[in-house]
Amino acid sequence: MKKRILISDDDVEFCEEMREVFKANGYTVDNESDGLSCERAVRKNSYDIFILDYKMPGLNGIEISRIIKAKDPEAKVFIISGKHNIKEMLEAENALHLVDGFLNKPFDVDGFIEQIKKIK
Amino acid sequence: MDNSNFQPQKEGDVIEFAKNILLEKADKLASMPVEEINTLIGVLKSTESREFLELERRTKEFCEKYHKLYNLDFLGFVKLTNEGVICEANPTFCNWLGISVKDIINKKFSTYISDPDSQLFESNIKPASIKLQFGLHLKKRDNSLFPVSANMDLLANGKEGPFIILILMAKSKFTGLEKEAQRRFSLKNSQIAALIQNIPFDFFMLDSDGTCTLQNDTSKNNWGDFTGKKLKDVSGVSDKVLSIWFNNNRRAFCGETIKEEVEYEVKGIKKRMLNIISPVVNEGRVCGILGCNIDLTELKTALIKLKEAEEKFKYLADKIPVGIFKTKISGEFVYANTAVAAMFEFSSTGDLMRENIIKRYNNPQDRLVFLNEIKSQGKVSNYEFNMVTRTGKAKHMLGNIIFDGEEISGMFVDITEHKKAEAVLEEDRNSFKKIADESALALLKAQKDLFNAKHLSDIGTLAATIAHELRNPLAAIKLATYNMKHSKLNLGIDKHIANINKKIDESEQIINNLLFYSRIKSPHYQKININEILNECIDQAREQFEKFKPEIHRKFQCLENITIDADPTQIKEMCSNILNNACDAISEKNGTVEVSAEYINGDYIKIYFKDTGMGIDEAHLAKIFEPFFTTKARGTGLGLAVSLHIAHLHHGNIDVLSRQYEGTTLVVTLPINRANGYSNHEPESIRE
The missing domain is CATH 3.30.450.20 (PAS domain)
Known part of the structure; x- marks a missing residue:
């Protein structure tokens, strides 16, 4: 069974290209472009992997992470951000334990695919 | 016998x-x-x-x-x-x-x-x-x-x-x-002699023929030793003094006691002395005279000083603006100086003193409070009285008063004017405080402006901002190229290229924004038609937000024939920044944007950019014009900072009215003519 990924970023083009990448690697991919619609999708559907932008209109990535982990502690969450200090930002919000990985934009695509593929 | x-x-x-x-x-x-x-x-x-x-x-x-x-x-x-x-x-x-x-x-x-x-x-x-x-x-x-x-x-x-x-x-x-009597007499005599020697004024005794039989040391010191001599044999005493002595001695020998103030010159010093010459009468006969000269010089000086001091006191007591008084416990005056009478508007102290002091209390109850206080303490210091004059004017008095068990005495000053002045001063102080507060605020704002300006010019901040903002489009471009590389049969390659181009445009926009902001200079004034510029901006925004096609209403017909003195590029930048923000605000809930205008007194125009978006969070309201402040997922945080800077350069301003969940209105005020400065102030953020 194909693993399901939810990618949420307000950069519409970024989302499109990400979907392309993961579809090509055999995943089922959904896209959302803001915090509120992302939250709806999280509550409605179930996903194995979440790739969330840190900064989104409505709810941000960390807030969504809390909802995800409360619903399904097994789900894997990755946070991406244009800011270079994403780790510090997660620590500051005491959210490091909520996420399974974080990425600074622009990131190494192959490396990220490998990381995702490792998830059983 | x-x-x-x-x-x-x-x-x-x-x-x-x-x-x-x-x-x-x-x-x-x-x-x-x-x-x-x-x-x-x-x-x-x-x-x-x-x-x-x-x-x-x-x-x-x-x-x-x-x-x-x-x-x-x-x-x-x-x-x-x-x-x-x-x-x-x-x-x-x-x-x-x-x-x-x-x-x-x-x-x-x-x-x-x-x-x-x-x-x-x-x-x-x-x-x-x-x-x-x-x-x-x-x-x-x-x-x-x-x-x-x-x-x-x-x-x-x-x-x-x-x-x-x-x-x-x-x-x-x-x-x-007789021997016993003589012994006693001799004892008495020596006692008297000792007494005479030690009295502090000059003393002498002449026998019946005018020979000096006794002279004490003071006298010897003053005039020389006369013992055993007659007055006519004396030398070293001025003729003037001698004539006084002759005259007085002669009168004393006739049985008269002389008490006379005379002026002697003793060793070159003028001295005032009391000359007392008394006849020694035995069995009705004058058998000699006793005399003394008491130096009054010091006494006289002391008396003069005393008199001067008395006069000074009297003068002071009458002239100083301090009330000095003494009353009985019943309130009857015992003493009052002129100042007391003047303070209570009496023409003389006599008139004042005929009345009881209780009448001078604004509230007679105060007298009882005062009496309790002074009876228990014995005195009061800096005690405030509310008094009233003869004609009924209220007076504030400040007194230091003592009570000796019977009478109350002390002094007080009229502080009525002082009190008034204090009230005025207090008022002044408050208005000054207000001015000072306002100045402090203005200063703070100026400091903030300065800081921001410095902040902007900081190349490091600029570089960091560019770097950060460019990461987003770069990430998308990287993904697009990855996909192009890995896509089989070049399927959908056009879409990837379009995405790349979009991201390149975004990047350019970011760079332009930053460059624009760092390069804003004095406006290049021209006569411009603001109506046209607004229309252009709206058209551009609709293009930019093509995906959700924002509903933008144009209600600025009143500006149709208006031209203003402004820099067209800057004004356009300002309007489109504000308009883009408004469109961003409504993107989530399909609201509307309304652009309206007002023409005031022929001096100013006001342009209202009203959106029906989510409104601005209260915590953010104060910061929206700060450079690099943004709540958007993507944005430099420069749009409004640039816009306000432009408005200020044109002597205009931008005000914000916002209500959360209902929307935000930005009001741009611009002078029509270059000379009419409207405001150099920071925007006023008003939360409705």
Whole structure:
């Protein structure tokens, strides 16, 4: 069974290209472009992997992470951000334990695919 | 003769006793022949009147006393004519001389006394001096001398004319007593001498012929040693002083006591002295004078100073604007100075003092409070009174007052004006505080502006912002190229290229924004039609937000024919930044944007950009114009900062009105003419 990924970023083009990448690697991919619609999708559907932008209109990535982990502690969450200090930002919000990985934009695509593929 | 019951204690007693008897005899009987006395007695006896019995009794008594005395072995009685011829002598006197009575009668008294004494005696009886006491040496038949004390009286009333009574007392009889008396006298004398030496003013004594017998050290120090000298022999004293002394001494020798303030020059220093000269009178005769000079100079100076001080006090008490008063506990005035009267609007202290002080209290109850306080404490300091003047004006007084158990006294000042001034001052202080607060705020804002400007010009911040903002499009581009590389049969390659181009445009926009902001300069003024610029901006926004096609209403027809002085590029940048924000705000809930305008007084235009978005969070409202502040997922945070900067450069402003969940309105105010500056202030953020 194909693993399901939810990618949420307000950069519409970024989302499109990400979907392309993961579809090509055999995943089922959904896209959302803001915090509120992302939250709806999280509550409605179930996903194995979440790739969330840190900064989104409505709810941000960390807030969504809390909802995800409360619903399904097994789900894997990755946070991406244009800011270079994403780790510090997660620590500051005491959210490091909520996420399974974080990425600074622009990131190494192959490396990220490998990381995702490792998830059983 | 029995005289054992007469025991004289001292010389004076005897003399006095004898004198009385002799005088009585002289007055009543002495001048009468015995036969006449007997006749008188006989007449009086025949009448057997009370007067006679009394006379007889007294005569008998007198005769007994007289005989007793007459025959005392230490008293000699001699009666002389005023020529000094003896006309009667008692047996004792005759015994002393060893001559019978009949041999003595009609002889000159001076022949029976020593030669020096006889001269003195002669000189004393010549002016018929009365009441003299002196020592004499009687010359016996064998020429030996016999010392006696003599008491001489002149009796003027008698048929035989004035004659002299001499009572002589043998000195040997009283040698012991006299010695004792002399010793005592000498003791007294030395005590007096010590006293005189030590008194702090100059003191002297002159004997009857004007010779100085005593002079204390102060006097010697002032005038030189006069002891043993007469005034006329004195040297070293100015003629002026001497003439005063001569004059005063002469008057004193006449029995007058002189008390006179004189000005002396003592050793070149002018001194004011009290000169007191008093005659020494013994037995009615002036036998010398006592004198003293009391230096009044210091006293006078002290008195003058005292008087000056008194006058000063009086002047002060009357002139100082401090009320000084004394009242009884009942409130009656005991004293009040002019200031008290003036403070309460009385024309004189008299008028004031006729009224009770309670009348001067604005609230008589205060008096009771004050009395309680002062009775328990004994005093009050800086105590405030609310008083009232005669005409009813309110007065604030500040007093320091003491209570001595009976009277209340103290001073107070009128602080009414002070109080008023205080109130004005307080008001001034408040308005000053307001000004100061406003200035401080303005300063803070200026500092903030300065900081921001500095912030903007900081190349590091700019670089970091560019780097960060470019990461987002770069990430998308990287993914697109990855996909192009891995896509089989080049399927959908156009889409990837379109995405890349989009991201390149975004990147360019970011870079342009930053460059624009860092390069904003003074506006390049032109006459521009704001209406056209707004239309252009709206058209552009609709293009930019093509995906959701924002609904933008144009309600700025009133600007159609208006041109303003402005930089078209800057104004366009400003309007499109604001409009883009408005479109962003409505993107989530499909709201609308309305652009309207107002034309005010021909001076200003106002452009309203109203959206029906989510509104601005209260916490963010104050920061929206700060550079690099953004809540958007993507955005430089420069749009509004740039816009406000442009508005300020045009002497305009941007205000914000926002209501959460309902929307935000930004109001741009711009002057029509370049000269009409509207505001240099920061925007006012108003939360409705």
